[in-house]
Amino acid sequence: MSGNWRPPSSTDVARAAGVSQSAVSRAFTPGARIAEATRARILEAAQALGYRPNLLPKILQTNRSGIVAVVVGGFYNPYFAMTLEAFSKALTAAGLQMMLVRVESDRILDGVVDQLAGYRVDAVVSALALTSQAAADQLSKLRIPIVTLNSDLAGDWIRSVSSDNFAAGEAAARLLRERGGTRFGFVAGPADSPAQVAREAGFAHGLATLGLPPATRAGGGYDYASGEQAARDLFSGAERPDALFCANDLAAFGVIDVLREDFGLSAPGDVLVVGFDNLDMAAWAPYRLTSFDQDVDAHVAVAMELLDLEAGATCVARTVPSRLVERESTRRG
Amino acid sequence: MSGNWRPPSSTDVARAAGVSQSAVSRAFTPGARIAEATRARILEAAQALGYRPNLLPKILQTNRSGIVAVVVGGFYNPYFAMTLEAFSKALTAAGLQMMLVRVESDRILDGVVDQLAGYRVDAVVSALALTSQAAADQLSKLRIPIVTLNSDLAGDWIRSVSSDNFAAGEAAARLLRERGGTRFGFVAGPADSPAQVAREAGFAHGLATLGLPPATRAGGGYDYASGEQAARDLFSGAERPDALFCANDLAAFGVIDVLREDFGLSAPGDVLVVGFDNLDMAAWAPYRLTSFDQDVDAHVAVAMELLDLEAGATCVARTVPSRLVERESTRRG
DNA sequence: ATGGCGAGTGAATAGCTATGCACACATTCG
DNA sequence: CGAATGTGTGCATAGCTATTCACTCGCCAT
Structure with missing residues (x-):
């Protein structure tokens, strides 16, 4: 019986509140035109049903998932932990989610590209010592920006940030x-x-x-x-x-x-x-x-900046000075 | 001009290969009935266009995203790195992706629940020292299983695995x-x-x-x-x-x-x-x-097992012996 | 010869939300 | 008082894929 259970949809809430589905959507969209009374009634019904807007349809239309994939080779080195921590903070601040991908070798990264592309990730950050050129090319073709850390990859839509x-x-x-x-x-x-x-x-x-x-x-x-x-x-x-x-x-x-x-x-x-x-x-x-x-924070700051460079189809390489x-x-x- | 660029869809591939959209879908679905010749022609066209199936529509229908959220409080402790590494391996082996969420405090976890629910994550693993009961309840309501590590939370749809x-x-x-x-x-x-x-x-x-x-x-x-x-x-x-x-x-x-x-x-x-x-x-x-x-691997193995217990709406707590x-x-x- | 059958394909649809458009109604201004 | 403006709501649709249903076409058995 719970096999075909579905989380409540905006239509369910609409029915419960006696309004249309679009009204529900507007109730959850900041700045949308809706009467305060209606809004309150809808939020009450939503609360009762435990409704949370499904983000997927929006993603489907806009092709912006709000997800950034971070690819690492392993966690044994605390340096990666520092990088991950900094990225996590920066992405959260930017309202993005992190999809963490761990690959054994760069060959496997190729296989993972299908997945990442399938989820329509907004960008890929690679902390891999060695990033597969083939994988990078595939992502380029889908116009998914890729930023590599301390790597020396080249190509369209590929940015890199390295220490000096x-x-x-x-x-x-x-x-x-x-x-x-x-x-x-x-x-x-x-x-x-x-x-x-x-x-x-x-x-x-x-x-x-x-x-x-x-x-x-x-x-x-x-x-x-x-x-x-x-x-x-x-x-x-x-x-x-x-x-x-x-x-x-x-x-x-x-x-x-x-x-x-x-x-x-x-x-x-x-x-x-x-x-x-x-x-x-x-x-x-x-x-x-x-x-x-x-200076992990600087690395990450530059990386985030490069991710935002939507237009730039050109290859960008930036260097961050290290501090003795x-x-x-x-x-x- | 690139502002409204969209990645190639199955319809695009269909047009290029001179078949219907359903044929394209079948070409990418293992075990689907399709003539080998047609399949080859479609794959060729897909290759040329750089087509990757969009996973979102499927998720929209099945409500199974293939994403597990892992919530951590920070990475400064190498123990978390070990846990993350083990989880990463286990999830990859199960064909799942990891969404990594870092929260400063359990209050913020509440705010993050909306996001996780919105992405329709299949499950949540919390490595937080202290997991918010309120957040757990919200997830329960959405029937998203939650597994906590070394925590003592209770409630429906909540499983926990701890050391002794x-x-x-x-x-x-x-x-x-x-x-x-x-x-x-x-x-x-x-x-x-x-x-x-x-x-x-x-x-x-x-x-x-x-x-x-x-x-x-x-x-x-x-x-x-x-x-x-x-x-x-x-x-x-x-x-x-x-x-x-x-x-x-x-x-x-x-x-x-x-x-x-x-x-x-x-x-x-x-x-x-x-x-x-x-x-x-x-x-x-x-x-x-x-x-x-x-014994991080054992912890993770048990956690994965508990995640699979789809039906069990009852609270399950398991203990993993630690080894001196x-x-x-x-x-x- | 004809009914049946399997293989291969296309059309149509579900899944959920945000949003443009149209409409109804209230309010204000000339 | 008519018109114009503004506010609030509903309807319809896009976005993409997997899948079900229906259809065609060979082919075999009766």
Whole structure:
């Protein structure tokens, strides 16, 4: 019997209140012309029936769902939590809802495009390290704006907002040099991440510009375990580095812990360490990690701005400066 | 000109392929009766136009959106990230989409109900510490199933799944006692969290059952800073505890860091510490924290199961056992 | 030869809301 | 007092898809 139950419709309310369906609609539309008495009677009937206007017909007509899809690859990195939090606030403030899509790989994103297009999402935000070009093209064809974070996609209807990863890499080189570093190491993120690539390139360029020897290299992931492994690799050899730039904080934590536990080394006592993301944890006592703050709020603000650029079918790329937050891990003595 | 652009509809495809709209619909409906040749011609035309079936009309008729709303209070706690990740996987596997809603307070949840109801979400999952009874009632009225996590809501169409918080509190008391604790302390979470209340009550009951003195108490939040403050409060007095049960891991980390930095105390050397949630970080070298694992996957599996209980208008509450993961922080000597 | 049958297709419709248009009525102004 | 203005309401429709119903056309069996 409850199998064919339906939520009350505006027609049901109209019948209950003895008015037409359009009157009900007007009662729920701010600024619509309706007598206050009628309106009150309708709201009363609606309340009694538990009526809520169905948003779908409106969407069907206007093709504006009020939904923005946010695509992420996983949540293990607190940086994504920060991004999600900021986006959530911004979207709510703009009266939009967030559809959260988690994809294992970019191949699967292609499959998800059908769904997103089917729900007529107003826009897609991709926090994926690597966003599928094919998927982006499909969305472009449907004129669904897409904003990528720290990616390097190109094409119509595609906007991107990134940190100044290259410049930050250079800045890291300068800082480590100033603080007394002589043998440099780089703890890498995943090779397919454009941010990782830019940070490493900037670091290398910074070292070269200062006339310093290139950095030894280890790692290959944005996670804690990658950092652990990188530290073991870098410090098992004879020529141990004394200044490290890590592709992100999570890896830096792994590095610092292994240095302390396995090698009895401390930061900054024996090794200078710089991270990236400025997670909350970077300020915690065991780490006090110098790190580049990506200014998530600014990223999101720019992203929201780019989403609003309805007309712009041209490719837009914006860069948000990151801010160096120096803590104990680079203060020697 | 692009102001009134509309994505291609099935009618557009039909025109292009020289068939009727129903044929197009059939071409995209698995198992529908259509000649293979026609189907191929339609798919070709659809491909050329970039057609994707609009899901909204179907939703309008069936009242099944394929969307589940997940309501959270924030993302600062990695525990929510774990939950979100697990839910995301489970929903994807079930062919559902996740609408993520972040609310500042439960009052705002009331306002959000209109939206959720308007989108005709199939169900609501609330990971809120405190879920508004009023909001839940509204959803019940619309026959939208609601599942709360670690909450103690009651009513029709409301299901809840919780950890065995009370039992875990008792277990914590037994463990700390066995490991040599004599003066006990409890680092509390927020007072309005049912999980916090149950954990504290279980701990108190456990201590009493063992004939031990009651625990001193500090804290009042699930975050790191709360833990820091709690440690300062608990260890500034003359009678310092030597065994702590923390309402969650994040607070426990704050406790451990302050003990080490400000008081020169170590866990487990000077103080035994038990946390709750078993975050990834609990295994990290500076902490090696004994913690109760809430088994997020099991929580989510049960939640998904409860969502499927379409018929059940009765209130269902399920408990998932948490698993004690013992690490160095409670191993003395 | 003819009734029956299955496959393939088109026409029509349900589902719900917002809104343009038309109409009825009241009020005000010349 | 007639006209004009304004207010409040109902009618009809668009928006898109899945699905039911009806129809046609081969084909087989009787």
